[in-house]
Amino acid sequence: MSATHKPTLLENDGVRRSLLLSPAVIMIGIFLIMPLLMVLVFSFLQPGTYGGVIWEFSTDAYRQFFFEEDFLTEEMVFTPAYLEIFGASFTNAVIAVFFCFLVGFPTAYFIATRPARTQGLWLFAITIPYWVNLLIRTVSMLFIIRDQGPLNEFLLNLGIIDKPLSIAYTQYAVVLGLFYSYLPFMVLPLYAAIERFDFSLLNAAHDLYASRWKALRYVLFPSVRNGIIAGCLLVFIPSLGAFIAPDVLGGGKQLMIGNMIALQFQGSRNWPFGAAAAVILLTFVLCLLMFFAWRASKSSQSAQQKAQHKAQQKVQQTNEGGSH
């Protein structure tokens, strides 16, 4: 009975496998990949008068980011308006990442150093808001910070301020919204990294007279680098393309890329321009993801190679030891 054939549910059955995979592939292929390709095509067409497109090749949509036609002279004039929206989105996203890290890292550290039994509960508390309706969370934030909201009411009653703070519909509100929306995304990967960290290394650092800060800077941070990168990416990417926070908390006055794209398909109706903006955003996001995925796979490969090398050495040593 040495080489018995052990059947499993799907062994050597390409037909069944393809049949089982096809619903997922068809749904994602037709209703996600095709639409994305169509956006790419539309970005090279001419805008129709009432939305939609005219099937004529053109690169106007991309040029529109930099230039605008002057009404009088019909010359193309450099206009930085759209670039400024990209810049503002970038700035908002970076600030949101910064604050998320500032709050997220100590939180993740605190949770990772709790007894194993309670860690799950803490994590769950951080996770719930992620699953809860983002629009409603953002609307709730607006409810609190608006001029006649509970926050201002509270501060006025305490006498800390004598007239309401106008936070709503400013850039501060938008950044606050991004921070609040994506904070859980920072904590989760950081927790996962810190949880795997070997805390005896901190003891070693301490024994070698490292200060707390130095131990953090030179021992903990480098060990959890991948977690930090993952957390920052997970906050940065959705912040960059955010729609709800700038729309609700910025009140349409603080445009970010996401709102600009949506506007082209709703109000001002220039589909190719909206498509071009979407293509640029998506290209940027995918490049960012691929770059870090590539780096991560490279570093894990080299770690694997090191481990393999060590194992080989060990085997050699024991073999040599055994032959004597």
Place this chain on the structure above:
Amino acid sequence: MNMDIKHYPGTRAITIFCLLVLYSPMLVVAVYSFNSLRSISNWGGFTFDWYIKAFNNPAIQSAALNSLSIAFTASLIATAIAVCASLALLRGKKFKGQGAFAGLLSLPLMIPEIITAVASLVFFVAIHLTLGLGTILLAHIVFCIPFAYLPISARMKGISADYDQAAMDLYASRWACFHYVTLPMLMPGIASGMMLAFIVSLDDFIVANMVAGPGASTLPMTIYSMVRIGFTPEINAVSTLLLLTSTLFVGGSWLLNRGDKQQRSE
């Protein structure tokens, strides 16, 4: 001494601050939904009036019905698709392109929502599909797939293929093996995945708003347009109900997963 080095002062305070930031807006809205006065500064006593008012609002009624039926249908279909996909990818020999297929399944997670939204709109208009509940449903099925797939595939990885082999050694047909052996063991993963898919669909505003067309409206869309006019305690009441629904579903999904892990570690 050990604990001292691990302990960084202030982390507990920051964690509490973090939770405060995350939860206070939701809690404040929930509290105001029970205030009998419209006022922000005065508490007029506890009341369910705003909930009753919200339930009797025809716009909210129809939007809630739309949201629930879309979320139910989308999560059911996405879960079925995810079960099939996890069987294909995790039961059987490794094959070429396996990683690519797994990547394809998580693709909807990587595309910024606003781009999924406009891409769906462009596509539906181009193939002359009338915008409405149907187009929302189609778009929702697609982005629910990865959320259903994650817990289902995690569970599937935890079930040893030995069970399949044992069943088939005893002359079970493939279908019988799946039906009586794999499926019951997979059930916690399926329930967990379906719950996640359900709330992801229920929560969506961006995609639905783009592909809904003129007539159809879901609950988040209705809340959005009501807020545009001004805050009312009714909005607080509906919001609180939606927050509660999501929390219950995530809680359920979490408990199923936790039971799963405990079983395995025992």
